[in-house]
Amino acid sequence: DTGVSQNPRHKITKRGQNVTFRCDPISEHNRLYWYRQTLGQGPEFLTYFQNEAQLEKSRLLSDRFSAERPKGSFSTLEIQRTEQGDSAMYLCASTPGQGYNEQFFGPGTRLTVL
Amino acid sequence: AQKVTQAQTEISVVEKEDVTLDCVYETRDTTYYLFWYKQPPSGELVFLIRRNSFDEQNEISGRYSWNFQKSTSSFNFTITASQVVDSAVYFCALKGADSSYKLIFGSGTRLLVRP
Numbered sequence: 001d002t003g004v005s006q007n008p009r010h011k012i013t014k015r016g017q018n019v020t021f022r023c024d025p026i027s028e029h030n031r032l033y034w035y036r037q038t039l040g041q042g043p044e045f046l047t048y049f050q051n052e053a054q055l056e057k058s059r060l061l062s063d064r065f066s067a068e069r070p071k072g073s074f075s076t077l078e079i080q081r082t083e084q085g086d087s088a089m090y091l092c093a094s095t096p097g098q099g100y101n102e103q104f105f106g107p108g109t110r111l112t113v114l
Numbered sequence: 115a116q117k118v119t120q121a122q123t124e125i126s127v128v129e130k131e132d133v134t135l136d137c138v139y140e141t142r143d144t145t146y147y148l149f150w151y152k153q154p155p156s157g158e159l160v161f162l163i164r165r166n167s168f169d170e171q172n173e174i175s176g177r178y179s180w181n182f183q184k185s186t187s188s189f190n191f192t193i194t195a196s197q198v199v200d201s202a203v204y205f206c207a208l209k210g211a212d213s214s215y216k217l218i219f220g221s222g223t224r225l226l227v228r229p
Binding site: 103 | 118147156157158160161164205209214215216218219221
């Protein structure tokens with residue numbers, strides 16, 4: 001039983017470039033979450049999917065951010081026109097579904113915007 | 115509004131000492147869930163425990179124990195006989211059952227266990 005996987009693990013980009021991250025949840029987990037963690041802080045919620053439906057988005061998710069989960073399996077998070085303030089660890093988590101409340105996290109993608 | 119406060123930014127102990135990490139939460143939900151996660155230097159958040167608001171029994175798992183007190187809105191975590199491998203950042207988190215699916219995290223407590 002493999003855990004949540006995320007790719008890439010590290011991404012360095014120049015300001016203004018677009019970046020895309022991928023998350024593969026634990027098999028058969030129908031709920032998937034994205035969080036952002038900056039240095040010295042706890043993770044902050046970005047968005048949530050149940051199967052392919054995006055059911056909740058944080059105000060942190062500006063127009064430059066978009067997330068998809070087209071077939072209810074893996075998910076992508078895209079950031080357009082990156083800014084230095086986007087530098088953070090982007091974490092993905094998944095849960096099996098109703099009745100489960102704990103979320104299982106992946107290793108994260110660390111984004112550095114130069 | 116929901117909020118989790120971990121007032122201890124950093125704690126340093128010598129191996130074999132006991133250490134307690136504090137967590138205070140705020141929520142208006144009548145049913146809610148509390149969690150502790152461990153984030154070692156590798157960065158991956160590791161789930162440690164979940165506690166339901168309607169179950170105030172304390173829990174012990176090996177060297178770990180958790181003290182949930184609704185009266186003081188606290189969910190403290192104690193490590194007995196700490197080991198160097200316990201060095202990590204520990205996060206307390208809250209999820210309301212009446213509201214969204216997201217976890218609200220505290221800012222974390224960095225624990226350093228010195229040999």
